[in-house]
Amino acid sequence: MILNNALLLVLLVLAVAAGWTLGRGGLRMDVAERSQLPSQYYRGFNFLLDGEEEDAVDAFTEALAVNEETLDTHIALGSVLRKRGEVDRAIRIHQNLLMRPQLSPVQLHQSHLELARDFIAAGLYDRAEQLLVDLAEQSTDFSATAQRHLLDVYEAQRDWEAAVTIAEQLIALAGEAGQPAIGQGQPAEQLRGQYLCELAEAALERDDFDSSRGLYEDALRDQPADLRACMGLANLNLSLGDPMAAFDAFQLIMGSDRTCTPEMLKLLQDICIAHPDDALYLASLERYYTIQKSPLLALTLAAELERVQGAEVAEAFLRATLEAQPSVSVAASLVLKGLDAGSSLPEWRVFGQLTAAEEGYQCGHCGFTGRARHWRCPxxxxxxSIHYRGGALEQTHG
Ligand SMILES: [Zn+2]
Incomplete structure (x- = not known):
């Protein structure tokens, strides 16, 4: 922090000195600032000499004249303070900017945007929302940026309906410009689908099944095989006693490129138990494995083969998969089959720990790991952005 303050002070001293020199050279600066500048500047030095760095930063900030030439310095300074968590001081700087009549409309909009960012950082969502709604309407340059920040505000408040509206506006804006619609670093179509799934889950909690179904189906509009919406629809149909419709939804997942997970296999098993076709689970696992040759699917299919057709068939299948897709977890399961299951051999414990997918999920964006899937990375x-990677052995391939 001391080093950061020192750097900040050096930058401020230089910026004030540069701004003052420019001002004396005849560039725009009002009379009050012209007379005020030196005293604030020297006051800052006094604070600095007394070791009061925080007050020195404030004094230099006040000394920094606001005009076209120094606007970027104010904005950058506010941004640094906000990132350091000193949101109150960032707000003061940006509110100070907005009181200056000499700024152009674009510069005023830029200052508004920065102030809205400060309010978001401070958790003052109502105040941020008002600024951003005005900006989205009034500014051509900052309209899309304001809408993206509105998504932050609505996500933080879990106002999913408002978030859907903004995502749709971003999609429409990008469509007119022939560009991809981007929300907060992700396609706006994907965000819209996630917000609709949030609404669908909320509808489900109040037993409003029709609304929930409509929302899930709407979520599939732009992404026909979206995992969350397909799983939601499958679960909804299953709980309403329609395993056939649930299986239809699950087939969309099987046809997508999403990695199969234990939770997805549990859903498939539940659907097949409720389904009138007794052979559906085995047939589905066999088809799923032809589409996606993962160790998890191989082991699940082997377990079902063993249950239906016997241990020899299951073992032969696993050995065949080892030839085509070498996998340590499949090899380990074969080794364990040769051991007495009732024994207390340490191999059981070691392999058991390695195959347990304790931290089996990982975010592809930030690397966060966890035991379960979160639809939004914590x-x-x-x-x-969180995907299944399995236990330690599943991540190791021969
Ligand atoms: Zn993440």
Missing amino acids: GCRHWD
Whole structure:
């Protein structure tokens, strides 16, 4: 912090000195600032000599004249303070900017945007929302940026309906410009789908099944095989006693390129138990494995083969998969089959620990790991960026 303050002070001293020199050279600066500048400047030095760095930063900030030439310095300074968590001081700087009549409309809009960012950082969402709604309407240059920040505000407040509206506006704006629609670092179509799934889950909690179904189906509008919406629809149909419709939704997942996970296999198993076709689970696993040759699917299919057709068939299948897709977890399961299951051999414990997918999920964006899937990463706040990687043995391939 001391080093940061020192750097900040050096930058401020230089910026004030440069701004003052420019001002004396005849560039725009009002009379009050012209007379006020030197005293604030020297006051800052006094604070600095007394070791009061925080007050020195404030004094130099006040001494920094606001005009076209120094606007970027104020904005950059406010941004540094906000990132350091000193949001109150960032707000003061940006509110100070907005009181200056000499700024052009574009510069005023830029200052508004910065102030809205400060309010978001401070958790003052109502105040940020008002600024951003005005900006989105009034500014051509900052309209899309304001809408992207509005998504932050609505996500933080879990106002999913408002978030859907903004995502749709971003999609429409980008469509007119022939560009991809980007929300907060992710496609706006994907964000819209996630917000609709949030609404669908909320509808489900109040037993409003029709609304929930409509929202899930709407979520599939731009992404026909979205994992969350497909799983939601499958679960909804299953709980309403329609395993056939649930299986239809699950087939969309099987046809997508999403990695199969234990939770997805549990859903498939539940659907097949409720389904009138007794052979559906085995047939589905066999088809799933032809599409995606993962160790998890191989082991699940082997377990079902063993249950239906016997241990020899299952073992032969696993050995065949080892030839085509070498996998340490499949090899380990074969080794364990040769051991007495009731024994207390340490191999059981070691392999058991390695195959347990304790931290089996990982965010592809920030690397966050966890035991379960979150639709929104707790680490980086990205949507649907957490993927299954399995236990230690599943991550190791021969
Ligand atoms: Zn993440």
